Amino acid sequence: MRAAVSALAITLALVSPAVQAQTDPLAAMRTAAEAGDMAAQLALAERFETGDGVVQNFARAARWYGLAAEAGSLQAANRLGRLHHAGLGVPRDIPRAIELLERAAKGGAAEHLHDLGLVLESTQTDDASLARAADLYRRAAQAGHVEAAVSLAVLLQNGTGVPQDFEEAARLYRQAADQGHLRALNNLGLLYVRGNGVAQDYERAADLFKAAADQGLPQALTNLGVLYENGFGVPQSDALAMQYYRRGGEGGGTKGAQSPQVIYDPRLAPPPTDQAGLKVLERAARSGDPVAEFQLAFMMLQQGTTDPRSAIRAATLLRRAAEAGHAPSMANLAMMYFRGSGVPQDYVIGQMWLVLAGSAGFDGATGLNAQWSARMTADQVNEAQKRAEAKWSEWRDAEN
Template sequence: MKKEGSMQLKYIDGDTPSNYSALSSSSDLKLSQSTINNGKTYILLGSFEKTYPLMRRIGIGIYAAFKTLCTLGLGLFSESVRENWKSFWSGKKSKIIYSSSPSFLPTKLLADQGDAKAQYKLGLMYDESCGVTQSDAEAFKYYKLAAKQGHADAQYNLGVRYAKGRGVTQSDQEAFKYYKLAAKQGHADAQYALGFMYANGRGITQSDQEAIKYYKLAAKQGHVDAQYNLGVKYVNGQGVTQSEQEAAKYYKFAADQGHADAQYNLGVRYSNGRGVMQSDQEAIKYFKLAAKQGHVDAQYNLGVKYVNGQGVTQSEQEAAKYYKFAADQGHVDAQYNLGVRYSNGRGVMQSDQEAIKYYKLAADQGHAKAQYNLGVRYSNGRGVTQSEQEAAKYYKLAADQGDAKAQYNLGARYANGRGVTQSEQEAAKYYKLAADQGHADAQYELETLTL
């Protein structure tokens, strides 16, 4: 959802503007001390909704309201109070919330006078619970008032609310309507949202050509997701002539803005020379950028690069490090490769227990080689209690995925009745599957069975 990056109003920094300084005495407004104290208490507690009706009872109109605000000390917070406000919030939106919270009173007054910017800001405050109780209904109300006056951010936020069904009945058609109003005014997020709706046929007939149109409008304004999606469209030739060069161009725009998927995809292109001149060094650069953001495929590919010494100095330790990053996020090939390294002590301290752990993680996701290796482990009792039944179980899982060694070993177990009920028919079946893949021992055993 689009949020204004700065909402600094007159009283944010604790300095009363000079043109209001003469209005800051209680005698000027003839207010009772108890009224002043109540107002100050409400402000210091952040109860701006309570302050507003009190203020309206004291004076009528914007001029009187500003005098009242000065009298009540809005903006004249002590340093400790300001720090409490700032420390109460954390994260990316702290600046928005801190700068918005003290502005409820003047914003409400201006909004009620029909000021579109104030209506939008008030909608935002209700949306994000900035100095007021969060209210989807009130947020929607003020966004709509501002949107009717052509406020692009308000139109966009209404589109988001209709798209998600927040405070209104979900409607892709209404979302599309408000996105389009904002997009016509050059709103980049709205242009991207329209592109997405056209691409997916939400609220409008699907059209890759229209999707490209709006993605390009947003991309020209630096919209990172639009740039990335254009890269995808050029890769797949959707709404445009397929072009690896154009794909790489848009991926680079997005990658250089920190888009992790774009960084990974650009790394792949540099690795393979698709749409760009092949460069392992550039591939490593973009894989590392994506990997730092937790991109699992980038982490895995870095592991591969370090194993093979492509674009980097060969290092089993670095390979194991990146495989572990990816494995711990559930990347099945990374789990298998890490299991192999723990089994052999390549880049890590040898550990049968860790090898079993990562083989099992990969096997549970259907990795045939991990299943085969577990079969071997259970057969030999390495890192696990020896069990012919468990060995046969994992051999079968791998064999049924076409692993020739597992097929041969399972055939041998059926021939001898190890971990399974003895069966020449099943033995012949699995020997043949392995033999057809060129497994020499299976071919010999199959010939022996048929004599």
């Protein structure tokens, strides 16, 4: 990476893989894991799965989970089973996933009961498996697992694996909705629209849909659009209906699946707005100062211009700052690749930069990672992680 000398007298710690390797905080953990310490193996696997202090890599996580699971860790068996179910870092293997999740569920942990139920529900079609999934959800829900309660309510609502029971489904949804659970808010709203298990109440349905829509749930946005189009529980409005339909089709509002348009570095003061300050900023960016490059790109993106030349220049500036190790620049560059703004749309490259941003210390990477990886295939996620590790190694080798 380029050396960073700030012409703006702002001192920031840019990531340096070479220095990090010399003071590797995970060295002791790696040594213990390689010596067969189950707790260290599990902890190292979790670090690789989340990208905490290392470049996120599901394949490496799976290796360490496998060793910990062989040593008897139920948590490791559960996590490895989830990776096999998703095909992340390992081949997608449903029988192997169920085998591992069954092993973990024997311990009775609510999370493990839920995870086994989820895989059975989503991959099996026979009545016995679906009934088993419902039972697992019920046991997890009784232990306080909210997501399991909502999943059980869905089965009760549809009569899948259990006799149909709208009233019990409504009770479970209501409990979860009171805690702000988005799927519960939306599904309870649907029960009020249809009068299933509750008295039909369009106004109550609209309130529930809006609570979920305000957090960006696409289904709730679309359902709220239907109510506005027909004037059910809300004043009829074709304009609002189209607005909600559009937001639902785009994946939600700004608080939900759609990520912030521009991410600023909280360590920095706001960029200059006066002409003298802007000239200094431009000069510093031309000289290769990554902080100035980031701030200049941020200002260009924040203006929301539709000029493609502006977006291309912003992407160029962010790429240079990202290559210099500036984590927020990596995150913003990732967003540009996800949206195809200033660069060809490429989820793999976008996810690569987001993984690197997390490894470089960007606090918001975890949430953004979850949002965008959900739109990708397992192969795309695995490829992005491989590229991120290769890029990290490239930076490390260049500094050695």
